[in-house]
Amino acid sequence: xxxxxxxxxxxxxxxxxxxxxxxxxxxxxxxxxxxxxxxxxxxxxxxxxxxxxxxxxxxxxxxxxxxxxxxxxxxxxxxxxxxxxxxxxxxxxxxxxxxxxxxxxxxxxxxxxxxxxxxxxxxxxxxxxxxxxxxxxxxxxxxxxxxxxxxxxxxxxxxxxxxxxxxxxxxxxxxxxxxx
Numbered sequence: 574x575x576x577x578x579x580x581x582x583x584x585x586x587x588x589x590x591x592x593x594x595x596x597x598x599x600x601x602x603x604x605x606x607x608x609x610x611x612x613x614x615x616x617x618x619x620x621x622x623x624x625x626x627x628x629x630x631x632x633x634x635x636x637x638x639x640x641x642x643x644x645x646x647x648x649x650x651x652x653x654x655x656x657x658x659x660x661x662x663x664x665x666x667x668x669x670x671x672x673x674x675x676x677x678x679x680x681x682x683x684x685x686x687x688x689x690x691x692x693x694x695x696x697x698x699x700x701x702x703x704x705x706x707x708x709x710x711x712x713x714x715x716x717x718x719x720x721x722x723x724x725x726x727x728x729x730x731x732x733x734x735x736x737x738x739x740x741x742x743x744x745x746x747x748x749x750x751x752x753x
Contacts, residue, residue: 648707655700662693702741709744710736717752 618630618641630641669686719730719739730739735748 646707646711648704648711651700651704651707655697655704658693658697658700662690662697665690665693706741706744709741709749713748714752719748719751721747 618632619627620630620641620643621627628643630643633640633642665686669683669690672683672686713732713735715732717732719735721728721730735744739748
């Protein structure tokens with residue numbers, strides 16, 4: 574299997590997959606517009622990248638035009654978005670502070686800049702947090718379970734259940750010390 578970029582999802586699964594023996598994947602050179610249209614619901618796609626890597630994708634129907642949509646690593650998607658929001662936050666902070674220097678005049682224009690600054694700030698923080706949680710979820714091993722004793726019962730969670738039902742701080746404090 575070719576080198577797989579770390580910025581995409583399901584790297585381990587892609588490395589382990591025998592594409593030639595799998596009937597529900599189409600890959601690389603076999604991908605054509607007609608093929609995409611015929612297999613849209615039953616197949617996933619493996620794309621060849623320009624640097625001789627491979628990545629998973631799904632087929633997206635854009636008003637009759639069937640295209641392949643790569644699956645990025647969402648931890649990086651959220652981190653990149655947060656990074657860009659922080660740049661905008663810094664710009665809006667400079668603009669806001671400049672407008673607020675005149676303490677006698679607070680007008681609607683200042684209010685717009687104020688909302689923009691707080692919007693960029695909160696969006697940046699939320700996406701950073703989401704990026705960290707995506708990264709933690711990605712690190713969870715596929716084949717391990719986490720068990721938690723509560724009163725007279727023991728609850729057992731697999732990877733998907735941990736991702737969906739265990740709070741962030743419990744993942745950090747309890748699960749990583751238990752599993753890893």
